[in-house]
Amino acid sequence: MSVTPRDKAVFEAGIKLGALYHQFVGSPISPKTVDSLEKAISQSISVQPFVKSITVHIDRDMVMENLNSFGYTELTGPMLTVDAVIRYENYEVFAGMALKDGYPLMQVKEVKEA
Amino acid sequence: MSVTPRDKAVFEAGIKLGALYHQFVGSPISPKTVDSLEKAISQSISVQPFVKSITVHIDRDMVMENLNSFGYTELTGPMLTVDAVIRYENYEVFAGMALKDGYPLMQVKEVKEA
Amino acid sequence: MSVTPRDKAVFEAGIKLGALYHQFVGSPISPKTVDSLEKAISQSISVQPFVKSITVHIDRDMVMENLNSFGYTELTGPMLTVDAVIRYENYEVFAGMALKDGYPLMQVKEVKEA
Amino acid sequence: MSVTPRDKAVFEAGIKLGALYHQFVGSPISPKTVDSLEKAISQSISVQPFVKSITVHIDRDMVMENLNSFGYTELTGPMLTVDAVIRYENYEVFAGMALKDGYPLMQVKEVKEA
Numbered sequence: 001m002s003v004t005p006r007d008k009a010v011f012e013a014g015i016k017l018g019a020l021y022h023q024f025v026g027s028p029i030s031p032k033t034v035d036s037l038e039k040a041i042s043q044s045i046s047v048q049p050f051v052k053s054i055t056v057h058i059d060r061d062m063v064m065e066n067l068n069s070f071g072y073t074e075l076t077g078p079m080l081t082v083d084a085v086i087r088y089e090n091y092e093v094f095a096g097m098a099l100k101d102g103y104p105l106m107q108v109k110e111v112k113e114a
Numbered sequence: 115m116s117v118t119p120r121d122k123a124v125f126e127a128g129i130k131l132g133a134l135y136h137q138f139v140g141s142p143i144s145p146k147t148v149d150s151l152e153k154a155i156s157q158s159i160s161v162q163p164f165v166k167s168i169t170v171h172i173d174r175d176m177v178m179e180n181l182n183s184f185g186y187t188e189l190t191g192p193m194l195t196v197d198a199v200i201r202y203e204n205y206e207v208f209a210g211m212a213l214k215d216g217y218p219l220m221q222v223k224e225v226k227e228a
Numbered sequence: 229m230s231v232t233p234r235d236k237a238v239f240e241a242g243i244k245l246g247a248l249y250h251q252f253v254g255s256p257i258s259p260k261t262v263d264s265l266e267k268a269i270s271q272s273i274s275v276q277p278f279v280k281s282i283t284v285h286i287d288r289d290m291v292m293e294n295l296n297s298f299g300y301t302e303l304t305g306p307m308l309t310v311d312a313v314i315r316y317e318n319y320e321v322f323a324g325m326a327l328k329d330g331y332p333l334m335q336v337k338e339v340k341e342a
Numbered sequence: 343m344s345v346t347p348r349d350k351a352v353f354e355a356g357i358k359l360g361a362l363y364h365q366f367v368g369s370p371i372s373p374k375t376v377d378s379l380e381k382a383i384s385q386s387i388s389v390q391p392f393v394k395s396i397t398v399h400i401d402r403d404m405v406m407e408n409l410n411s412f413g414y415t416e417l418t419g420p421m422l423t424v425d426a427v428i429r430y431e432n433y434e435v436f437a438g439m440a441l442k443d444g445y446p447l448m449q450v451k452e453v454k455e456a
Contacts, residue, residue: 003222010121011209011222014128022137023255025368025416028247030275033268040261040268047258047300068445072275074367077416095125103410108117108125133370139254139302141365144389147382154375154382161372161414182331186389188253191302217296231450238349239437239450242356251364323353336345336353 009088010108012050013095016084017106020045020056021077021097030072034058037075045084052087056080059099077104090114123202124222126164127209130198131220134159134170135191135211144186148172151189159198166201170194173213191218204228237316238336240278241323244312245334248273248284249305249325258300262286265303273312280315284308287327305332318342351430352450354392355437358426359448362387362398363419363439372414376400379417387426394429398422401441419446432456 024041042056059079066073082097094110138155156170173193180187196211208224252269270284287307294301310325322338366383384398401421408415424439436452 001225001227003225006121007124007222007225010124011128011220014125014130015132015220016128018129018132018134019136019256020132022133022135022368026364027251027268028272028275033271033275036264036268036271040255040264043261043264044256047256047261049298070277074419106125106129108121111115111117111121113115136254137369140250141382142361142386142389147385147389150378150382150385154369154378157375157378158370161370161375163412184391188305229453229455231453234349235352235450235453238352239356239448242353242358243360243448244356246357246360246362247364248360249364250361334353334357336349339343339345339349341343 005089006091006111009050009086009091009093010095010111012088013084013086013093013108014106016045016048016051016054016086017082017095017097019048020082021080021104021106025075025077025080027075028072029058029063029075030067031060031063034060034063050086050088052085052092054082054084056082078102080104087114119203120205120225123164123200123205123207124209124225126202127198127200127207127222128220130159130162130165130168130200131196131209131211133162134196135194135218135220139189139191139194141189142186143172143177143189144181145174145177148174148177164200164202166199166206168196168198170196192216194218201228233317234319234339237278237314237319237321238323238339240316241312241314241321241336242334244273244276244279244282244314245310245323245325247276248310249308249332249334253303253305253308255303256300257286257291257303258295259288259291262288262291278314278316280313280320282310282312284310306330308332315342347431348433348453351392351428351433351435352437352453354430355426355428355435355450356448358387358390358393358396358428359424359437359439361390362424363422363446363448367417367419367422369417370414371400371405371417372409373402373405376402376405392428392430394427394434396424396426398424420444422446429456 086093200207
């Protein structure tokens with residue numbers, strides 16, 4: 001079967017989430033730097049093609065609970081909630097990442113024809 | 115529109131390529147270590163869900179041309195050619211990454227219903 | 229020879245620069261997002277132990293020159309100028325990273341006993 | 343105080359450990375791929391300047407204990423034991439990373455004048 005614009009839209013959504021995760025997970029983080037890391041991650045992904053919008057939320061409670069004796073921790077997948085809208089031709093893909101059953105799960109939530 | 119198995123198959127393909135790129139680009143590499151890095155990258159992605167097969171090729175000539183005075187360089191996107199087959203339910207997605215017009219391009223090449 | 233506080237101070241400086249480089253190189257970036265990425269990188273490193281201060285500068289001209297057809301590029305080592313002061317016991321280490329002969333070079337510039 | 347060869351040797355040791363950690367932590371891993379990832383990490387670091395030797399060990403038990411429902415997990419800091427010898431001029435630095443009190447700790451263990 002030939003590749004459709006809808007396929008391409010959904011594929012691009014997957015790329016963005018895989019990229020975000022493996023670029024930024026592992027970054028040192030503390031309660032004071034959550035804001036700047038959230039902003040940098042969302043801006044970093046937003047410059048990539050076909051990203052209509054993106055919000056990145058890092059769970060402050062999980063950051064607090066995981067602080068080591070030096071007062072910081074590392075960004076992990078379970079801390080991240082991401083919602084992104086990818087637009088390719090006339091398709092909008094609503095995709096994201098959120099904690100489910102203890103694991104960060106990436107999902108396509110909806111595909112709209114605009 | 116509801117999300118279809120085909121959407122999920124293509125989405126998973128995108129995740130794998132985005133992940134591979136941002137996890138391993140930047141790794142120090144020399145002509146002697148190309149083989150082990152290729153193998154580790156392909157194995158690392160192959161453990162993820164829905165990956166039926168994956169081949170990773172790193173361009174030896176580009177590694178050679180980019181060696182610094184210490185005899186090594188870093189893995190970059192243009193050095194990578196990747197071919198992956200993602201299987202989700204009855205869909206097989208053929209996707210990959212290759213150099214095009216000087217840039218690494220990720221693409222869905224075919225979607226097959228099995 | 230036993231390991232001295234001075235050794236530990238210099239060692240910590242090396243860790244921070246190696247970490248910064250391999251965590252953030254590869255991040256998507258555009259002229260509009262340089263500020264937020266600079267801030268996130270410097271804050272991310274500043275939460276780690278023994279970091280007294282750090283400044284991170286990303287070369288705007290290099291970002292502009294490397295934009296692809298989609299209007300963004302990736303953070304690379306040569307774009308980065310970093311100056312950090314690491315304090316361990318009574319030692320202050322001034323270390324950094326800067327472009328030299330086309331390559332990003334990490335260096336200890338001075339060690340002060342406070 | 344001027345920077346000594348000993349400082350440089352220890353600094354280089356820190357760079358290698360910081361780089362290794364932030365380049366490879368987050369890599370997908372399963373019991374079957376531990377060997378290839380260990381080899382790729384140690385080879386990748388060994389191409390960098392001043393690395394006389396390096397061994398990388400990934401804890402198989404921790405990999406097994408952390409497998410998700412898809413049969414894989416991600417490389418984390420606590421899974422890693424690293425021993426490296428850095429040689430700069432007439433100094434040899436024995437440094438490494440190992441789990442201590444639940445956290446991965448990077449340390450200089452000895453500095454030898456050769």
